[in-house]
Amino acid sequence: xxxxxxxxxxxxxxxxxxxxxxxxxxxxxxxxxxxxxxxxxxxxxxxxxxxxxxxxxxxxxxxxxxxxxxxxxxxxxxxxxxxxxxxxxxxxxxxxxxxxxxxxxxxxxxxxxxxxxxxxxxxxxxxxxxxxxxxxxxxxxxxxxxxxxxxxxxxxxxxxxxxxxxxxxxxxxxxxxxxxxxxxxxxxxxxxxxxxxxxxxxxxxxxxxxxxxxxxxxxxxxxxxxxxxxxxxxxxxxxxxxxxxxxxxxxxxxxxxxxxxxxxxxxxxxxxxxx
Amino acid sequence: xxxxxxxxxxxxxxxxxxxxxxxxxxxxxxxxxxxxxxxxxxxxxxxxxxxxxxxxxxxxxxxxxxxxxxxxxxxxxxxxxxxxxxxxxxxxxxxxxxxxxxxxxxxxxxxxxxxxxxxxxxxxxxxxxxxxxxxxxxxxxxxxxxxxxxxxxxxxxxxxxxxxxxxxxxxxxxxxxxxxxxxxxxxxxxxxxxxxxxxxxxxxxxxxxxxxxxxxxxxxxxxxxxxxxxxxxxxxxxxxxxxxxxxxxxxxxxxxxxxxxxxxxxxxxxxxxxx
Numbered sequence: 158x159x160x161x162x163x164x165x166x167x168x169x170x171x172x173x174x175x176x177x178x179x180x181x182x183x184x185x186x187x188x189x190x191x192x193x194x195x196x197x198x199x200x201x202x203x204x205x206x207x208x209x210x211x212x213x214x215x216x217x218x219x220x221x222x223x224x225x226x227x228x229x230x231x232x233x234x235x236x237x238x239x240x241x242x243x244x245x246x247x248x249x250x251x252x253x254x255x256x257x258x259x260x261x262x263x264x265x266x267x268x269x270x271x272x273x274x275x276x277x278x279x280x281x282x283x284x285x286x287x288x289x290x291x292x293x294x295x296x297x298x299x300x301x302x303x304x305x306x307x308x309x310x311x312x313x314x315x316x317x318x319x320x321x322x323x324x325x326x327x328x329x330x331x332x333x334x335x336x337x338x339x340x341x342x343x344x345x346x347x348x349x350x351x352x353x354x355x356x357x358x359x360x361x362x363x364x365x366x367x368x369x370x371x372x373x374x375x376x377x378x379x380x381x382x383x384x385x386x387x388x389x390x391x392x393x394x395x396x397x398x399x400x401x402x403x404x405x406x407x408x409x410x411x412x413x414x415x416x417x418x419x420x421x422x423x424x425x426x427x428x429x430x431x432x
Numbered sequence: 433x434x435x436x437x438x439x440x441x442x443x444x445x446x447x448x449x450x451x452x453x454x455x456x457x458x459x460x461x462x463x464x465x466x467x468x469x470x471x472x473x474x475x476x477x478x479x480x481x482x483x484x485x486x487x488x489x490x491x492x493x494x495x496x497x498x499x500x501x502x503x504x505x506x507x508x509x510x511x512x513x514x515x516x517x518x519x520x521x522x523x524x525x526x527x528x529x530x531x532x533x534x535x536x537x538x539x540x541x542x543x544x545x546x547x548x549x550x551x552x553x554x555x556x557x558x559x560x561x562x563x564x565x566x567x568x569x570x571x572x573x574x575x576x577x578x579x580x581x582x583x584x585x586x587x588x589x590x591x592x593x594x595x596x597x598x599x600x601x602x603x604x605x606x607x608x609x610x611x612x613x614x615x616x617x618x619x620x621x622x623x624x625x626x627x628x629x630x631x632x633x634x635x636x637x638x639x640x641x642x643x644x645x646x647x648x649x650x651x652x653x654x655x656x657x658x659x660x661x662x663x664x665x666x667x668x669x670x671x672x673x674x675x676x677x678x679x680x681x682x683x684x685x686x687x688x689x690x691x692x693x694x695x696x697x698x699x700x701x702x703x704x705x706x707x
Contacts, residue, residue, distance in 0.1 A: 168483035171446040208443035268589040296572045314543040
């Protein structure tokens with residue numbers, strides 16, 4: 158490449174920023190990379206910001222202060238999120254998803270990059286103003302959802318286990334009751350995994366009674382870690398009173414009729430009360 | 433935005449392509465989005481391709497044919513990958529990672545977006561020429577690695593379970609022996625999860641004897657699914673003869689001296705024999 162032009166810098170910076178959501182890059186970083194004045198980089202970034210805002214592709218935020226710089230943040234538009242959530246409801250209500258016991262098969266949805274990215278973006282953007290050190294989930298089905306949310310928030314993921322594991326070092330464990338299994342279960346959290354952390358966001362795929370989320374809250378209490386929020390993909394309408402006070406969900410599972418093979422699922426209140 | 437200029441299109445297209453690795457976009461898609469001639473979009477894309485190639489940020493590939501278009505592919509440079517792998521070795525050989533039984537604590541590495549993205553990119557780029565329908569891993573620690581690889585290859589993830597689960601529908605199970613536990617274990621694969629798929633890539637975090645990878649191969653055989661490759665983050669030097677014939681790894685765990693608290697770990701042969 159003979160001479161690096163504005164177009165080239167715009168292409169490269171747009172790529173770099175959006176591949177590292179929430180990571181702060183200094184202007185000097187790009188100034189050195191392109192051997193160009195910071196003022197020129199500032200103009201490049203203004204162009205990128207305007208373009209990705211215009212097409213609802215996210216936002217570029219300027220962070221002031223000594224550790225300041227610019228960062229890319231996901232911010233899916235309400236319309237896009239709502240459309241995605243409505244589409245998700247349609248997919249989730251397909252009768253062939255119904256499994257014995259009234260469970261829903263949803264692994265194809267939470268394991269497909271195209272969908273899990275949208276889910277992660279919506280969850281990340283609803284908690285993006287919270288200060289947090291890490292995301293906590295519990296194995297197994299919460300992991301993809303939580304990892305994509307962590308990717309978009311640029312923070313580490315910690316996975317609580319249902320069985321102590323030799324590769325995690327010393328654990329703290331608690332017992333918790335889930336509405337799904339109706340049994341008392343045990344959850345383990347590695348002490349090494351949360352060393353030095355103070356604030357956590359809890360992410361999971363599904364919430365019925367809230368027992369699992371409550372279990373994660375109890376685990377975090379053992380380490381005096383604050384909980385900044387709870388986010389799930391699906392919450393059930395019943396029981397209305399969950400064991401956790403406050404949570405965010407994308408969709409609400411209203412009812413499952415096993416005999417008629419009918420699944421009623423609708424956008425959660427975050428995506429249904431605005432028109 | 434009054435008039436959309438080349439810079440704006442370049443910023444937006446670069447963002448969109450790199451957020452959807454391996455997904456094919458038609459020129460018409462962008463042509464409609466920006467209300468511009470396809471020839472203009474072609475020029476925009478040539479600029480983006482040149483810039484991201486120049487800065488080793490990946491590649492834009494043109495796919496011919498009726499379903500053709502353009503797609504972004506990760507292609508970390510050998511130097512970048514080698515540097516990352518060397519850094520990984522340094523981190524993994526810190527003596528405080530040593531756990532009783534000679535196990536290594538590595539969750540902080542495989543659960544951090546910055547590292548897991550690099551790992552996913554390296555794994556994805558080493559299998560990017562293979563035709564595959566999905567990635568298979570087994571719970572729990574393989575999931576983040578496998579999901580990021582799936583993200584960069586743009587294919588779905590399937591997770592085999594160590595316990596049958598009510599939310600996965602009918603399963604096929606096999607027994608397998610692992611060198612780590614020294615016991616016979618059972619692995620379950622949901623039939624619904626692999627419906628219609630023919631070719632799989634196996635991804636896991638760690639390989640000692642290869643028993644777990646072999647288990648996944650056996651599971652796939654039950655469904656007549658071809659295996660296009662096996663990729664792991666860490667493979668041990670011993671035993672040299674693994675239960676799977678062929679695999680790719682980032683680093684090699686040479687030895688662990690529990691008494692002297694010394695971990696010897698080095699870049700795998702893919703990152704050590706070229707200078």
